[in-house]
Amino acid sequence: MAQPLSLAKQLQQHGDFLQITLSNPDGLAPLQFTLTDSTTVHIWDSGVICFEPTNAGDKDIVLSCGVHGNETAPIEICAELVQQVLTGKLVLKQRLLVLFGNPAAINAGTREITENLNRLFSGHHSMGAGLINAERHRAKALEDYVSRFYNEVRVTEAAPRNRYLYDLHTAIRGSRFEKFAVYPFLHDKPWQKAEFEFLQACDVTTVLLMQTPASTFSYYASNSHGADAFTIELGKVQPFGQNDMSRFSKARTALRQLVSEDKVSTQPFDEQQFQLYQVYRAINKQTQEFKLHFADDVQNFTAYPVGTLLATDGDTEYRVEREGEAIIFPNAKVAIGQRAMLMVVPTTVQHNLL
Ligand SMILES: [Zn+2]
Known part of the structure; x- marks a missing residue:
């Protein structure tokens, strides 16, 4: 053999x-x-x-x-x-x-x-x-x-x-x-x-x-x-x-x-030729009532007009605060205390580039 x-x-x-x-x-x-x-x-x-x-x-x-x-x-x-x-x-x-x-x-x-x-x-x-x-x-x-x-x-x-x-x-x-x-x-x-x-x-x-x-x-x-x-x-x-x-x-x-x-x-x-973003804020899930107010299949980097309601968490409301602010990695199913989404805004690297 x-x-x-x-x-x-x-x-x-x-x-x-x-x-x-x-x-x-x-x-x-x-x-x-x-x-x-x-x-x-x-x-x-x-x-x-x-x-x-x-x-x-x-x-x-x-x-x-x-x-x-x-x-x-x-x-x-x-x-x-x-x-x-x-x-x-x-x-x-x-x-x-x-x-x-x-x-x-x-x-x-x-x-x-x-x-x-x-x-x-x-x-x-x-x-x-x-x-x-x-x-x-x-x-x-x-x-x-x-x-x-x-x-x-x-x-x-x-x-x-x-x-x-x-x-x-x-x-x-x-x-x-x-x-x-x-x-x-x-x-x-x-x-x-x-x-x-x-x-x-x-x-x-x-x-x-x-x-x-x-x-x-x-x-x-x-x-x-x-x-x-x-x-x-x-x-x-x-x-x-x-x-x-x-x-x-x-x-x-x-x-x-x-x-x-x-x-x-x-x-x-x-x-x-690039789209550059920086984090404007992270939204953390604080209660079991955390809820996203947009469709499940919304794409990363989608931006909404200022004032649009993005999420609620018990009595807390999250609305778009800045022009061009876009959502990324939204996930309502994370554990309490974890990041449920990131809000990003356009930026530039010209001031600090090597
Ligand atoms: Zn991955």
């Missing part, structure tokens, strides 16, 4: 790391092997695969998907990229860590199992009740893998490194602007022109600029590791296999270029 192929051999033949991950959602034994192009592959855990090309460039790139388990398009995009590298169709130029965020939720086809993973970073996993569920453990583990990936290379003045983390999502609802990115709060450091150019290469020209710390994965990478980091919303949630992949062709091409070349082809930044 023929010996079963080792996991390393199987992965080099079919490249389906996502399938291996989903068959082992609770963990995978660490494994290391070398591809024919001499790239070293490290599997650190279920959904955690790291590639070290020989003579790597100066970028340390983290791509993550499936932090929300039902957001399939980014999972398919990352699985395809990993498959191309493992099977030798794509040769990497840069160090790369790919993370499938929440394998158990991907298997369940749900956003989360017990708690929103993207509210648990920067140590929030251990606050309050502490490490009480799988998502909290996973958030802590993902932080550790990202730290290990960035810290494994020596950074010197003569050999500086550039760190990136692009956390890929799809939104629950439709959006006036199909794709958009959330740029985490930089604590008044300048917004990066080169990053807007990269986003545009990904077909993302709507950017929400945050002004406060957050418990998201992208803020964690930005704030704790100095990475250029974004939450990127690539469109609307669809079941596996029902994504029209042509809608993501620019993002797929730009991501492939990012990891396999020295430079991504971009156009010079022109703010006129």
